[in-house]
Amino acid sequence: AQSVTQLGSHVSVSEGALVLLRCNYSSSVPPYLFWYVQYPNQGLQLLLKYTTGATLVKGINGFEAEFKKSETSFHLTKPSAHMSDAAEYFCAVTPSGGYQKVTFGTGTKLQVIP
C-alpha cells in the first residue's frame, strides 16, 4: 500500500523567496513519485517525476525535487517564487512497474505575496 503526507495545507512565500513544499511517502515497494500543479478550475499538470536513476529531478517552471529514500521524502523546491506559481500542489506516489493507481496527498496551496 502507498500513502503520501504533505506537510502544510497552506504555504505563503514572498515573491523572489525560496519555495519549499514538503512531501513524505510510504510505499511497500520502490515508488515512482510525482508532483502535480493545479490552477483554479483546471485539471492537473505534471511538474516533475522520479522513477529511477538520478535522485535530483528537474521539472518545468524552474521546480526541482530530490528523492531521499532514507528519509522517505520528495520535497519540491524552487529558488525564487513568481506570482504565477500561486496554485495548489499535489505530491503523488505509485508503485513502480506500470499500470498502477496514483495515490495523492491532500495538497498544499501556495500563496505568493508581492
Added chain:
Amino acid sequence: DAGVTQSPTHLIKTRGQQVTLRCSPKSGHDTVSWYQQALGQGPQFIFQYYEEEERQRGNFPDRFSGHQFPNYSSELNVNALLLGDSALYLCASSGPDREDDEQYFGPGTRLTVT
C-alpha cells in the same frame, strides 16, 4: 496531438438522478483511470480500465461504474446521486509503455448535485 479530453465541462444534477461522464484518452494510450476530487482534497482513485475491463478499483460504492470502448474512450456512471458526489471528476490516461507510469490528466468535469 490532442491530450485527454472530457465532457461535459460542468454538470448540475439533482439527488437521486444518474449521470454519465465521458473521457477520450491521449492518442496512443490504452488505459483510462478515473479520480474524484472533492473540494479542498486531493484526487481519490475510483477505478481503472484496460482492454475494456475494470482492472483496479478504489474504495467507492457500486453506484460508481464505468465502461471502456474499443477505441479506448471511457465513461463513468454514477447512480442514485448524493450531495456528497459533488466534486471534480478527473480522467487520466496512460500508454502501453510499461516503463512510463505517467498519467496524463484531462481538465475534469465539475459535477454539482443539488
